Amino acid sequence: MGETKIRRRRRWLWPGMAALGLLAGAAAVWWALQPAPEPPWLTAPVARADLEDAVLATGTIRASKMINVGAQATGQVKALHVKVGDKVKAGQLIAEIDATTQQNALRDELAGIESLKAQRASRQAALAHAQLALERQQMMMARDATSKAELQAAQNQLAAAQADLKANEMQLQQAGIKTETARANLGYTRIVAPMAGTVVAVVTEQGQTVNAAMSTPTIVRLARLDPVLIEAQISEADVTRVKPGMPAYFTLLGEPDKRYPTTLQSIDLVPPDQTKGGESTATTSATTQGAIYYNGVLQADNPEGHLRVSMTAQVFIVAARAGGALTVPAAALGARDKDGRHEVRVLVDGEGAAPRVETRHVRVGLNNRVKAQVLEGLAEGEHVIVGKAKTDAERAAEGGGGAATGSE
Template sequence: MISDTHRQNAAPGRREPSRRRKAAILATAVAGLALAIGGYFLLQPPPAPTVATTEVRIGDIEQTVVATGKIRPKELVSVGAQVSGQVRRIDVSLGQQVRAGQQIAEIDPRPQELALRDAQAAVETLRAQRAARAAVQEQAALAFERQRLMLAKGVTARVDYEAARASLTSLKSELRSFDAQIVQAQAQVDTARINLGYTRIVAPMDGVVVAVVTKQGQTVNALQDTPTIVMLARLDVMTIRAEISEADVEKIKPGQTVWFTTLGAPDQRRQARLDWIEPAPESIVADTDSTASAASASTPKAVYYNALFDVPNADGRLRPSMTAQVSVLLAQVHDALIIPVAALQRGDGPDRGKVRVLDAHGRPVERRIRTGASDDSNIVVLSGLRLGEKVVIAQAAPDTDGDSGANVGG
């Protein structure tokens, strides 16, 4: 009994150290786990920054020079009056198609008819006067012949012979003068006849009446300037005059492909070939007239050169003075690796650049690339990137309202 009781009293003493050891082991384990978790987070790299990216993709590039132009008729003629007078009638209307030689208007011909008759009468007067002097010359020739024969026989004085010869010579000169006056008067007749013809105004070419400037009954004065009756244009072929800035004019040349759209049909692209680049800007006349002092004091202005090309207009949809948005093709690339221009940082040369590319951990790293042709939005990548790689285009702000549609990496 004593032994059993002793063992029972000794058991709690042995269990107490065992509990302390278990508590120490547990505390050590918890501390080790805490250290491991803390070390894990401390050793982790910082999170990748939030950036907006886009993938390197396959696409087409059209590198162009963009300009604004005006559409004008291939041929535009101001049909005017070459004689003064009252416009008796206008024989065409706005928009009418006319043929070359067709009468457009008529100026009152009566003043010109009177001028023609007056000139013809002047010619007849001169011819009559010449005929009268020719008869006198014939008499003088006979008198001179008699004096010559009599002088040979010694029955007349030399002074009478010389007087007869002088009279004949004078009459011959008068006849030559009358001949010249008749030619001059005949020229006046021809001029009056031409002026009479000018009272009938005809179309110089086939075309469309695009403006009627003078009204019926209006009096025109052709002495000061040439008054315009109507404006006639050929609308089957139109000429586009595109204003090319001085920064781009060296990039273009005749023969390059061009296309344009109009404000009324922005989705319809019409194609042509560049025909001509004017050698000087239209402002050269004003620049020549201005003085050096005024030029130095004036604010510098942009300089533009006109580039011209023709386009057919069989449907008549192109109209004079329309605005054209013109693109001149410099380079064209198909099925090339492209990235947005916004992702490129310029490098050491014109075809060198730098981009930031996401690595395997989603972090942007800088990479040098070689580039080619570009347009307003994208640029060709010749080397340095692979299809599908993600390039950074912008640092993205934190998105608190949900997905906004941007491709955000990190």
């Protein structure tokens, strides 16, 4: 009986062991076919790119020159020859004011001049008569044929005639000045463009009456829109990094992908709110304002008139630029050693084995805080570590937390 039981046990034991062996072999094959686990690192390749370090500023487009074309004559605007958007040349007629009053004033002055000229002829004749009378008295005095009183009367008459003629000459000069003024006032009724530009506003319409005696009324507003100026607000943290002559470009809100090239022309020495105040204004501004900005002026061509006054521009002032540079993300840069090199961790392929992490000391050039130029220590195509990847458990925990938050 005992031998029979042993035989039965052996009969069941061998198939069980064979099944276990098959399971172990299948598990080994399955494990071998599984892909290698991903390294727990976030990496980025060392690649070539165009790199620039730019100071960012918000700007506003201004006309390179804008003036108010006013009227120096009083009267009704009889004709207006331009409209908004018209391009005018220097000296071109813009508007005409009713010139009846100015024409009459000029005619009156011209008539006064003719009257004074007639008086001059009469006084010249009187002067000639007085001169002859004096000569006759002098001849008679030499012969004792007249008295001293007669001679003195002739002399006084000549002096009076000379004074009258002199007064007439001064009156003619005054009349000439008044005539020039009247002629200028008549010219003021024709309003012409003082410069070439574009009409950006019509302030006074045709038929409206203007009064130049009270203040200078504006007829139109004229602007030079090619080129235009960009006033950029440069932060005090960046103003020491830029200087006039640096290349720059700007974009518009409606065209964020189009770059307009320009150059930084100048930088104000004081903030704009302090240009009209003294030391007390500057102190007050410094204590009440959270940030200080300085106006930088740039210039851009505008041949098609695409750039308009008061548009907002995003300005980039290029402090440094490197083309085709070897770059890594700035996040990959670690501590800096005494030689100025940065620690960078590199993920190196183990050639069949698991990748390993190497620490390199890299010399860096241009760094715009997004990407950094590698001058020495890395090769193109290598992968640098920029952070640690999250585990499945961490992702699951975040997902659970998000679900819990959402359920709340």
